Amino acid sequence: MSALEASPGRRGSRRVTVVAAVAGAWLLAYLGNTPLWDLLVYRVAGLDADSRLGSGVHFFLADTVKIVLLLAGIIFVVTVARSFLSLERTRALLGGRREGVANVAAAGLGIATPFCSCSAVPAFIGFVAAGVPLGVTLSFLIASPLINEVAVVLLYGMFGFKIAALYVGSGLVIATVAGYVLGRICPPHWVEPFVYATTLRGVPVAPGQRLSWDDRIALGREEVGKILRKTWPYLLAGIGLGAVIHGWVPADFFARWAGAGNPFAPLVAVLLGVPLYSNAAGVLPLVEALHAKGVAMGTVLAFMMSVVALSLPELILLRRVLKPQLLATFTGVVATAILITGYLFNAIL
Template sequence: MYLGNVPLWDLVVYRVAGLEPDSRLGSGVHFFLADTVKITLLLVGIIFVATIARSFLSLERTRALLGGRREGVANVAAAGLGVATPFCSCSAVPAFIGFVAAGVPLGVTLSFLIASPLINEVAVVLLYGMFGLRIATLYIGSGLVIATVGGYVLGRVCPQRWVEPFVYTTTLHGAPVVAGQRLSWPDRVALGREEAGKILRKVWPYLLAGIALGAAIHGWAPTDFFARAAGAHNPFAPLIAVLLGVPLYSNAAGILPLIQALHDKGMAMGTLLAFMMSVVALSLPELILLRRVLKPQLLAAFVGVVATAILATGYLFNAIL
């Protein structure tokens, strides 16, 4: 179903409905339908598998394996896993929910959430082709540092209190599952099915709202305005780039043609990287979906830490490049 999702909507939207792939309406409708199905499949599948896996390993043992003094190492590992699973920002949220529900420390899980959309192997290859090895290496290194440090810092503020309680509560046939409870395989499958359904019922309005917003702004990026607002001689250019990047929604590979166009108009490389990182790591659709899982305090802290790290990266690269 996942592999056939995009070809199905290509057929329905472009062949049956007759909408143009290059038009704002056609690409927006296709984006909404394809991403709704894709993210729903990811959400249900990951929660189902994570819940069954959790039934074999207690919450306390999971935290003991991944927490405590090993948490810094676990943040690096989570960032590396994010690089290996390059989702867009909204697609990374189902995996984030599954990891949190399975008892992985929240700071470690946030490192994954930051790294997965931020570092994309296709973007690395394209950056290398456009700007050379140095820029591609700086992009990878800065992304890993932002994800590792950002998740570690957020994990230090005891963020578990700012996660909605339903994420941590697993039920079977309406009753909470207690530690040490013996479960058969049919019980485990039922557990996974019920947990996936419970979380989907909780988040679906936010999921649709986030994807609808992403579809509305999909492909909207006026290069002339960006070039004027965040030009090479503006000392606030990286800050403006981050503020302009957050409302947009794209993956790293999808934003690179715009980065190339802005580079040709004279924008500084640090400003361009800050803009690209803010687009892929802090999209409004992602934040809308995360709001159903995270309370406002943690959501604000997540945005603040990641945006500050991206902003610092932009100024640093402008100074050294």
């Protein structure tokens, strides 16, 4: 074999080696992120893990790195994958006629990939940029933080099978229906234009355009840089707010104003839940405590859902990729669905 014939093979081997090394470094950084900040914040800096300051500082640093890693990894992979898809193929797979089924599938995928609300945003950006219909992507965005297997197991242990099953079923319905409705009433141009625009070395790239592997990798790298530059101030603001309110939940105030006998209890629960930021497993101890104080099950589940599906930090981060009309509509539709669920559960439980 001549040197000229071997050259492409050697370039391919080097490319695979570099990509594998970067992927390995990414995985190590992601897996080691929380232990690293445990060491630096609690052992080196000496902050108390049980204090508001210590847990807040740890939350901000660990979540910032985690979400940047997720954003970079997901955007890179989705951009490279998208470079293989033609516009016609994407439409055939995800067209409007199958949108209802796709909403259910997206909600199911969200359950299988249990991110917190801010961590789900990078996947949302990647899916929209890849040509997935907006409503279908929103079903994923709602379901991913709303339901996860840890929360389901804990709910089962605390309240039994019936409550756990109702929670999963209602979360799936909320994500599917809300995503479908939003897809029907919200036009795609309510998403910021940069999410849809893909360029390679400053030149627009059409879906399915013939590209070399070097071009595809460069495309993914450039797309990661572009989106990080566009979103980092919102990302830091959202996570910073989450760190400030992390661990702060007005349990006594909640029990007083959303307790049994108050017909507006689910509404109070949703209004209190939206500004907070936690995952489903993290808020469950409070759910158990509130229920023990006499707060109705529908009310505490509505509170839990609003905390994990509509956090204020998530909405700040989403503002960089969604225009105000879509952000407001998204919040209103999901909050209304959660509110209805709370009243329904109070009526039947």
